[in-house]
Amino acid sequence: MASAEKGAEAFRRACVSAELRAFQAKASSPVTKWLRALARFTHAESGGPGVGAIGMCFTGNFALTMMLEPVMLAPVLSQPSLPLNDPAGLEISPDELAAVRARLERDDLSVLAYRFEGDQVCRAERFAAYAAKLGDQFVGRTLPDTAANMDTPPFFAQHVPFPHSVTTVNLIDSQGEPTAEARDEIIAFFKQRLSSAAENP
Template identity: 40%
Template sequence: MTGSAPKSTLSGWVKAPFSGAGLTYDCYEKGSGPGVVLIPEIPGITPAVLGLADHLIDEGFTVVIPSPFGTPGKEETAGYTVGVLARMCVTAEFRAFALKAERPITAYLRAVAAALAARTPGRGVGVIGMCFTGGFALATAVEPSVVAPVMSQPSTPFPVSASRRGDPGMSAQELARIVERTRTDGLCVLGLRFSGDRLAPADRFATLREHLGEAFEVIELDSGPGNAGGFNRSAHSVLTRELRETPGNPALAARARTVAFLREHLHPTKQ
């Protein structure tokens, strides 16, 4: 691929600590309109994550980015990423390897979502998780105010075994509640991944599809040999690193669908 992923800075963002579920982290807020909680991918709130956030703001949303790891605004490098990842692997809030686990961080994110929903217009809020945090977005949908969860390349628990590759990334109780909401509240879920992404395995999406049925909309971008988007076989970050602002870029189309999904479910009357 040619070009580079859209990037931005912390200019104009309002930082404030937020406490919930026994945890406190800084949150960054900007924009107006219906609310979206954007959970950063590893290693944190990078310029690429901010590029996605500013696009959502331009599309008419209030965006809140919690900062549970990393240094906000710092450019991603291999060393920085490895250092953050090493700390997260042993941090109790994230339970990076646990099977069918309820993760303390998701209770915190539900509190962030509920607080945002209480002061923004719309039917509720959207939550976008990416990479390590991809599954956290779906787990927040236990909270009734979360009406548009988007899970992009969900990688937790780390897929180091067959059981972990097929794990939904949450407890059985959380999944049962989300399944119930798809049937009683009309909850819909958007999932994105690259076809060859081993960090966000197809088995995990198969498990979720089995439980969520037609309520689970999947966008799978081709990253196989000779793919039309020119993606490397290791392509991973659908909405940030791999996206190019060029017509025909499949990741650009995936971002457009993500924005449309949020609009459809957050606006008072679906458009």
């Protein structure tokens, strides 16, 4: 497992990466073009009704931008954290966001999103901005901080000492726990969306 120091160094590199644009609102990260191509390639290679994706933290919003690719059917945003310096900012260009909303409405699709109430990186302002831009197609879930597992690895204990990672580091994998229910809802969302698409091509 990476030390807190190695994790911090990786975080610093990600912050300045031109592919991620960690501090730029109203612009899509260049890496999303590659991810859309990957979804298209994978779908062509593997077949099936389409693709689902979950983005987390730095990559949290990427699943939304991937909706510009027609094979992408089930986007999940987990604690979407970019841009880092604007709590209400959205890491997607306005024209692409408008195109995504149009597609969600046209194809009767939805976006699932998750955050903890006290997350200091993915704050309530961001979910409010998503809801304002995407309307009823945005389904945001805010979990109480008491639902988070705070027995975390060194990097998180030192640099992210608040509830943040809904389905990974802060997950409590026990029946009835809100984080476990969120994980199960995501899996059910993927199954339902992809099986529905298969039945109604």
